[in-house]
Amino acid sequence: METVDTIDRLRGGVGAAKLAGNTIAVVPTMGAFHEGHLTLMRRARQECGLVVVTLFVNPTQFNNPEDFRKYPRDMARDASMAQDAGVDLLFTPKPEEIYPAGFNTTVTVSGISDRLEGASRPGHFAGVATVVAKLLNIVGADRAYFGEKDWQQLQVIKRLSLDLNIPTAIVPVPTVRESDGLAMSSRNVRLSPDERKAAVVISRALADAKRLADAGTTDAAVIAMAMQAVLSAEPLARVDYAVVVNPATLEEVDTIDHGALAAIAAYFGSVRLIDNCLLS
Numbered sequence: 467m468e469t470v471d472t473i474d475r476l477r478g479g480v481g482a483a484k485l486a487g488n489t490i491a492v493v494p495t496m497g498a499f500h501e502g503h504l505t506l507m508r509r510a511r512q513e514c515g516l517v518v519v520t521l522f523v524n525p526t527q528f529n530n531p532e533d534f535r536k537y538p539r540d541m542a543r544d545a546s547m548a549q550d551a552g553v554d555l556l557f558t559p560k561p562e563e564i565y566p567a568g569f570n571t572t573v574t575v576s577g578i579s580d581r582l583e584g585a586s587r588p589g590h591f592a593g594v595a596t597v598v599a600k601l602l603n604i605v606g607a608d609r610a611y612f613g614e615k616d617w618q619q620l621q622v623i624k625r626l627s628l629d630l631n632i633p634t635a636i637v638p639v640p641t642v643r644e645s646d647g648l649a650m651s652s653r654n655v656r657l658s659p660d661e662r663k664a665a666v667v668i669s670r671a672l673a674d675a676k677r678l679a680d681a682g683t684t685d686a687a688v689i690a691m692a693m694q695a696v697l698s699a700e701p702l703a704r705v706d707y708a709v710v711v712n713p714a715t716l717e718e719v720d721t722i723d724h725g726a727l728a729a730i731a732a733y734f735g736s737v738r739l740i741d742n743c744l745l746s
């Protein structure tokens with residue numbers, strides 16, 4: 467594996483691999499790797515000739531400066547994990563490489579970006595959409611891999627790639643979980659032992675939603691209330707939202723008859739976690 471921190475060197479490596487006839491994969495990340503990230507990398511490894519991982523803690527998508535400052539960073543550990551997962555090129559740009567002249571152009575995906583995560587974290591999706599559009603343009607990959615754990619982000623990225631005719635195929639990858647059900651997240655390491663135990667309530671609430679849906683409940687409000695009841699029984703959880711929405715638009719629905727997604731965001735101490743589950 468080669469680690470590069472300039473766009474020129476990255477493009478040199480990708481260009482050579484393309485000339486040799488390889489398909490190119492990219493896995494955009496913010497580092498602090500866990501099994502979720504590694505699953506994306508291994509999938510990319512299986513499907514493509516050259517695997518690029520980008521590691522950039524993008525300042526413009528953090529609406530909370532403390533969250534940015536406290537975001538876990540460990541480059542040496544990440545590089546070794548990426549190498550073990552079969553990554554060919556690790557791109558670790560400094561902010562000056564990505565934003566050399568500040569930034570006057572912003573990619574805003576209206577509608578989807580305003581709801582749920584967008585409502586709770588103003589400006590977050592403009593930061594994500596802009597940096598992902600840049601990274602997709604920088605790498606020029608055939609396929610880009612994104613986790614369904616960040617479901618709303620995935621919809622934002624699908625939409626921007628459609629709207630801006632970005633030729634990279636967007637490949638969704640199912641959520642990877644700890645053995646107790648907690649969705650893996652770089653932020654989990656910031657949970658205290660008690661908060662870590664409590665955080666499993668999110669996946670339990672989602673499992674309840676799924677059970678109700680599978681048993682024939684179609685009323686979205688009934689399912690949302692059931693999730694809320696599970697969450698409110700956990701004193702360490704402070705719920706931001708627990709909702710049933712349209713999986714493509716993230717708008718709340720009345721009935722799950724036409725497909726629905728249960729989505730939860732909750733704080734444990736100062737750590738905000740999200741998770742979701744398709745109901746049909």
Ligand code: AMP
Nearest residue numbers: 495496497502612613615616641642650
């Ligand atoms: P991040 O470094 O948190 O920005 O995540 C980089 C990529 O990994 C995104 O596409 C995430 O959706 C994906 N990802 C993060 N956690 C998981 C997980 N538990 N399962 C699957 N994919 C994940």
